[in-house]
Amino acid sequence: MTTITNSPETLRAAMVDNVKAAGHATSPAVEQAMRTVPRHDFVPEAAVGDAYADTAVITKRASDGSALSCASVPTIVAMMLDQLQVEPGDRILEIGAGTGYNAALLARLTGPGGSVTTVDIDPEVTAGARRGLDATGNPHVEVITRDGSLGASENAPYDRIIFTVGAWDLTPAFWEQLAPGGRLVVPLRWRAQTRSVAFVRDGDALVSDSMELCGFVPMIGQEGERSGTIDSDGLVTLYWDVDQTIDAAELSGVLDQSKETVWSEVLVGAAEPFDGIWLRITGHDSRICRICADRAAVNAGLCTPAIPIRSPALADGDSLAYLAIRKVQEGRFELGAIGHGTYGHRLARQLCDEIDVWNHDRNAQPRLRTYPLSTPRAAIPFDPTLNHELIDKAEARLIVSVI
Known part of the structure; x- marks a missing residue:
C-alpha cells in the first residue's frame, strides 16, 4: 500500500522544494503551477517516485536507444518558464508537445483569458499529450501534429513561444508568428553547445536577455x-x-x-x-x-x-x-x-x-541577436566596442557579441 509519505502530493511538494533550492521557479506563478499540475498523470507508465524525481522521464526511444520524446527535468522546466515570463491572458505556442505536462503548466500560467497551442511532428507523441491534457482538465489546450519548424499560423500572433526540443536553426515562421515585443525561449545549439536562450523581439531582431546551459532531444530535420x-x-x-x-x-x-x-x-x-x-x-x-x-x-x-x-x-x-x-x-x-x-x-x-x-568575470554572458537569413549584413548594426561572430545557419543569422 502506498503511504502518505510517498503520495503524489507529498512527492510533488518535495520536487518543487528541490527546484526552488536549485534557484528556479523564482516566479510565484511558476512555483504555484508546478505545485498544482500533477506530473505523474502525464507519465502514467512511470513509477510515481520517478515522475517527481529531478530527472527526465523518457517516453519514446529510437531503435538505437536514443530518446525521441520525454518529460523534461523539472529544474529545466522551471528554469525555462522563468525565462518565458508568461503573463495572464498571453497567447502561447509550444514547439514539442512531449507528454503535455509543460503545456498544462503554460495553461495554468496564462489562465482562462489566454490560450496554449502545442505542436509536435510525431502523431504518437501528440496523441499521448492529448490524453494527458484531457485527463487533467485541459481540453482547451490545442494539440497539433505538424513539423514544429512551421509553427502554428492559425492561432498567431503569439505573445510567447517556447521550444521544448533542441533547435539548431530558427525558421521565418517564428518571426512571422511572434508578436512585437514578444518573448521566445529556445534551447538553441551553436558551436556544438546548447543554451536555453530567452529572446525578446525588437523589430526583425530577436535579442537575448538570458542564457542557461541545457540539453534537449533535438528537433527532427535540422541537420546543421x-x-x-x-x-x-x-x-x-x-x-x-x-x-x-x-x-x-x-x-x-x-x-x-x-x-x-x-x-x-x-x-x-x-x-x-x-x-x-x-x-x-x-x-x-x-x-x-x-x-x-x-x-x-x-x-x-x-x-x-x-x-x-x-x-x-x-x-x-x-x-x-x-x-x-x-x-x-x-x-x-x-x-x-x-x-x-x-x-x-x-x-x-x-x-x-x-x-x-x-x-x-565568470558571470558575464555574450549577447545574441538573431535575424532571418534574408537580412542583409549591411542592415545589421554592430557595436564597435565588442567582438562579434556572425554565424549563418540554414534560415537564420546569429550574431554572438562579447567584450
Missing part, C-alpha cells in the same frame, strides 16, 4: 551539425557546425602526436560551473567545437578532456587543443588545456588565455 572521429579506434569524436572549416580527416591521428599541456592557475571548486569559457569563445573564434572522448580513450590516456563527453576544443588545420582539468587539493581543481599537432602548444595557450578572461 557535423561530426567525425579523429583516432583509429573511433573513440574520440569532434562536433562542429556546417559553416566551420574543421576537417576531421585532416585531424586523424593528431592525438598520437606529442602532447603539450598548459595550466592556467585558475581554480574551480568541485561543483563550480566553467561552461562560460566555451560560451564566451563562440563570440569571437570560429575554430571552437566540441570534443567527446569515450571512457576507454580517457582510461588509456589518449584524450582526457575536462568533461569527457562534452568539452570545448579549438581545431586549426592539423592541430587541436581541448580544455583539461586537474585536482590540486581537496575540492579544488585547476583548469588548463592540452594540445596536439603542429600548433598544439599555441592553441593550448590560447585556451588558457580564454580561461583567464573568463575568470575575471
